[in-house]
Amino acid sequence: MSAAVNAATAPDLREIEAFLTHEAALLDEARYEDWLSLFAADAWYWVPSQPGQRDPFETVSLMYDDRRLLETRVRRLMQGLLHAQNPRSAATRQVTNAAILETPPGAAVVRSKFAMVEYRRNAQRIFAGSYIHRLVRAGGALKIASKRVNLVNCDAEHGGLVVPF
Amino acid sequence: MPDYSTQSLARLVQPDRVHRNLYTDPAIFALEMERIFERIWIYVGHESQVRNPGDFFATRIGTKPVVMSRHSDGRVYVVHNQCAHRGVQVVAEDSGNAQEFRCCYHGWSYHTDGRIKNIPLRHAYGARVDVNDPKLAMVQVPRVQSYRGFVFASLAPTGPSLEDFLGHIATSLDDMVDRAPDGEIEIAGGVFKHGYDGNWKLYLENLLDAAHPLFVHQSSIEAAKVQDDAVASDGSGEIAIRQMRQNGASYGFWESQVGIWTYPNGHAFLGDYHDDAKLVAAMKDPNFRDYIEALEAKKGKAEAQRILEVRRWNTNIYPNVSFMSQFQQFRVVHPISVDRTVVYTYNFRLKGAPERMFRNTIAFANVVNGTGSLVLTDDLETYGRVGVGLASAGAEWLNIARGADTDKPDAHNGRRGKNSTSEIYLRNMYEAWLQYMTGTKPGLAAAAE
Numbered sequence: 001m002s003a004a005v006n007a008a009t010a011p012d013l014r015e016i017e018a019f020l021t022h023e024a025a026l027l028d029e030a031r032y033e034d035w036l037s038l039f040a041a042d043a044w045y046w047v048p049s050q051p052g053q054r055d056p057f058e059t060v061s062l063m064y065d066d067r068r069l070l071e072t073r074v075r076r077l078m079q080g081l082l083h084a085q086n087p088r089s090a091a092t093r094q095v096t097n098a099a100i101l102e103t104p105p106g107a108a109v110v111r112s113k114f115a116m117v118e119y120r121r122n123a124q125r126i127f128a129g130s131y132i133h134r135l136v137r138a139g140g141a142l143k144i145a146s147k148r149v150n151l152v153n154c155d156a157e158h159g160g161l162v163v164p165f
Numbered sequence: 166m167p168d169y170s171t172q173s174l175a176r177l178v179q180p181d182r183v184h185r186n187l188y189t190d191p192a193i194f195a196l197e198m199e200r201i202f203e204r205i206w207i208y209v210g211h212e213s214q215v216r217n218p219g220d221f222f223a224t225r226i227g228t229k230p231v232v233m234s235r236h237s238d239g240r241v242y243v244v245h246n247q248c249a250h251r252g253v254q255v256v257a258e259d260s261g262n263a264q265e266f267r268c269c270y271h272g273w274s275y276h277t278d279g280r281i282k283n284i285p286l287r288h289a290y291g292a293r294v295d296v297n298d299p300k301l302a303m304v305q306v307p308r309v310q311s312y313r314g315f316v317f318a319s320l321a322p323t324g325p326s327l328e329d330f331l332g333h334i335a336t337s338l339d340d341m342v343d344r345a346p347d348g349e350i351e352i353a354g355g356v357f358k359h360g361y362d363g364n365w366k367l368y369l370e371n372l373l374d375a376a377h378p379l380f381v382h383q384s385s386i387e388a389a390k391v392q393d394d395a396v397a398s399d400g401s402g403e404i405a406i407r408q409m410r411q412n413g414a415s416y417g418f419w420e421s422q423v424g425i426w427t428y429p430n431g432h433a434f435l436g437d438y439h440d441d442a443k444l445v446a447a448m449k450d451p452n453f454r455d456y457i458e459a460l461e462a463k464k465g466k467a468e469a470q471r472i473l474e475v476r477r478w479n480t481n482i483y484p485n486v487s488f489m490s491q492f493q494q495f496r497v498v499h500p501i502s503v504d505r506t507v508v509y510t511y512n513f514r515l516k517g518a519p520e521r522m523f524r525n526t527i528a529f530a531n532v533v534n535g536t537g538s539l540v541l542t543d544d545l546e547t548y549g550r551v552g553v554g555l556a557s558a559g560a561e562w563l564n565i566a567r568g569a570d571t572d573k574p575d576a577h578n579g580r581r582g583k584n585s586t587s588e589i590y591l592r593n594m595y596e597a598w599l600q601y602m603t604g605t606k607p608g609l610a611a612a613a614e
Binding site: 041042044047049050053056057058059060061062063064065066067068069070071072073075076079081082083084086155156157158159160161162 | 353354355356357358359360361381383384385387388389391392393394396397398399400401402403405406409507512523524527530531534535536537538539541542543545546547550
């Protein structure tokens with residue numbers, strides 16, 4: 001692939017920031033099916049349990065969903081009979097400090113920082129850390145090929161984690 | 166502290182009901198720590214966590230912080246994690262390797278078996294400290310014993326042997342180890358740490374509760390049922406979704422194909438569920454075929470067959486462990502207070518098994534024990550709601566009667582429910598609980614001093 005083509009298809013930082021803001025808004029609004037539609041057909045979503053965890057196969061993860069499990073996770077989140085979300089959480093996310101780490105052809109690996117406040121049943125929890133998105137261009141639109149969520153307290157004792165980060 | 170006499174404790178546990186105070190009264194919790202967790206055999210850790218001299222693993226016995234270590238003599242010790250000088254926590258890391266344990270405050274140091282090694286300004290104490298005093302140490306827990314690598318400790322200097330305490334339930338630990346072609350297992354793959362605002366007993370109870378998945382896990386069952394299996398999976402999602410669907414098995418299944426066996430001291434297991442032919446790692450899975458080959462090569466065909474036909478689901482070793490051999494899951498319960506509990510869950514790697522088999526273990530851990538799993542999160546929600554519900558003035562007594570008229574004696578000094586939906590495991594745990602709490606457990610009265 002020539003540099004010119006790559007330059008035409010690779011997302012720039014402005015487009016990426018708009019995408020990340022849009023993704024956070026979908027999650028804040030609990031529009032999980034729309035959130036799922038941002039992911040590529042063979043995407044994965046990963047929240048490691050250890051700082052610097054190498055892979056999701058040899059060590060447990062707070063969440064590790066291949067595309068098939070991510071669909072099931074989203075379907076569960078949309079269910080009325082989900083005890084762990086009865087009552088529902090309210091959440092708000094800030095995404096900042098986006099930086100492009102790599103630009104393989106037609107793609108971008110992006111690191112950003114996030115903070116999420118989750119409120120449910122008189123209790124508020126704060127989660128923070130970094131996102132590593134691998135974004136690809138598919139039919140003009142950006143898609144998430146993979147999303148890794150590094151929580152600063154990933155190895156802490158946690159209550160149930162239901163709302164995606 | 167309210168006075169709980171033997172008689173008043175006995176009134177709280179009746180054949181088909183228990184009093185809600187068992188889950189809510191801080192005085193009961195304090196007595197449980199003293200008479201159960203600080204007296205009987207408690208699982209502490211696995212020898213693979215302290216493989217080499219100097220290796221240590223910090224944990225708790227009940228609410229008491231302790232350190233399990235491998236000393237230079239090759240033996241495993243369990244010592245209280247406290248400096249003999251000013252009571253400071255000495256070992257601050259969860260695990261690691263050390264030449265010595267040194268206190269951060271005034272530098273008192275200890276050998277890795279807990280004995281005092283060096284006291285700065287020793288001369289200033291004169292004859293007032295005796296370095297041969299066993300209490301001038303990170304004090305050793307009086308009894309430590311390993312069963313096939315599983316390290317148990319008791320804070321009581323005397324009492325029943327570990328073998329007597331375990332009885333027939335030791336065969337479930339055998340099942341954990343025997344499945345390794347090389348006859349050895351090791352903790353690997355990290356740990357989940359999840360907490361809930363509810364009593365510690367709820368966790369053990371739920372792990373043997375065959376009647377809860379249809380309701381508690383309805384959301385993940387329904388979501389998994391309709392999942393399109395043509396969608397991309399690297400194997401992880403496939404295992405998770407299969408397990409969620411399995412949780413949706415009908416009562417008929419639980420009543421006809423799954424049993425529950427209980428034994429003295431509060432131990433029990435669910436069995437006959439998830440036989441290997443139904444498992445993810447089933448015969449058509451090339452990993453599992455390789456595994457069986459490895460097992461047969463090391464153990465012979467007949468022994469391999471015997472091992473694979475042990476079909477146990479969750480086993481509880483009262484009061485702080487619940488484990489599952491077929492996916493090498495091991496959960497350790499840490500009571501924090503009467504209404505707060507933390508559970509650490511571990512995975513074991515089978516030595517000599519195909520490396521890729523461990524991926525199945527991890528994927529299974531993620532869906533069943535994961536803090537962010539689609540399954541466990543509904544359990545945690547339920548424990549919390551039990552905690553809230555018990556504060557109500559409604560039901561003073563909690564019912565544990567299901568199947569009580571159909572329990573029957575079983576071999577090995579045990580009793581079994583008619584099928585897995587029997588609440589015999591609750592009745593069995595409370596029978597043991599009452600014996601521990603009132604000091605009527607044979608062999609334990611002496612330890613009460």
